[in-house]
Amino acid sequence: SQKIEQNSEALNIQEGKTATLTCNYTNYSPAYLQWYRQDPGRGPVFLLLIRENEKEKRKERLKVTFDTTLKQSLFHITASQPADSATYLCALGSNYGQNFVFGPGTRLSVLP
Amino acid sequence: DTGVSQNPRHKITKRGQNVTFRCDPISEHNRLYWYRQTLGQGPEFLTYFQNEAQLEKSRLLSDRFSAERPKGSFSTLEIQRTEQGDSAMYLCASSFGRPGDYGYTFGSGTRLTVV
Numbered sequence: 723s724q725k726i727e728q729n730s731e732a733l734n735i736q737e738g739k740t741a742t743l744t745c746n747y748t749n750y751s752p753a754y755l756q757w758y759r760q761d762p763g764r765g766p767v768f769l770l771l772i773r774e775n776e777k778e779k780r781k782e783r784l785k786v787t788f789d790t791t792l793k794q795s796l797f798h799i800t801a802s803q804p805a806d807s808a809t810y811l812c813a814l815g816s817n818y819g820q821n822f823v824f825g826p827g828t829r830l831s832v833l834p
Numbered sequence: 835d836t837g838v839s840q841n842p843r844h845k846i847t848k849r850g851q852n853v854t855f856r857c858d859p860i861s862e863h864n865r866l867y868w869y870r871q872t873l874g875q876g877p878e879f880l881t882y883f884q885n886e887a888q889l890e891k892s893r894l895l896s897d898r899f900s901a902e903r904p905k906g907s908f909s910t911l912e913i914q915r916t917e918q919g920d921s922a923m924y925l926c927a928s929s930f931g932r933p934g935d936y937g938y939t940f941g942s943g944t945r946l947t948v949v
Contacts, residue, residue, distance in 0.1 A: 765940030824876030
């Protein structure tokens, strides 16, 4: 069955450092991979999308890579700030279905 | 337009009661989705509408669950004869076109507690 794993449950880093979050998947061939941010008690907020034929995408301090051979995506936040503290979810989608399959999320804490 | 709106934000109900949640998507978005999220997990897909047509349903959506989207605008999700296992955050999302191209816009969710 399809399985998505993300880092450990929680990641603590110092302010100013680069946070790297991992999304690994098995038994799936996604056409799209998305990253969302979720704050406590709120719905996820869309951050970035990367397609299977793209290696890397950037948006401001965010960078996503997608390696379909390793079945892995890496999500980087450079120059991290305490305001970046949240849970980050990866989500995989195909060209055929309308819904995305979400990973369990990684809770990031950026310490001042 | 202030985004996807969900009501109520919180609902506490006794086991066996029926509950109904409402979602108002972004007006330009023709696609609407319901997801369920439990603590420490990512959202799980329940069902999808394109305009007023319900085009996809997850096996998670038992016979006690029903969703509607009359006139292709707002949507309701009803749970009949609630069970404690139904306790979760119910999230509504909408998209303009395929979510693979633009991503979902989620609402803040309705947190259901069944006691």
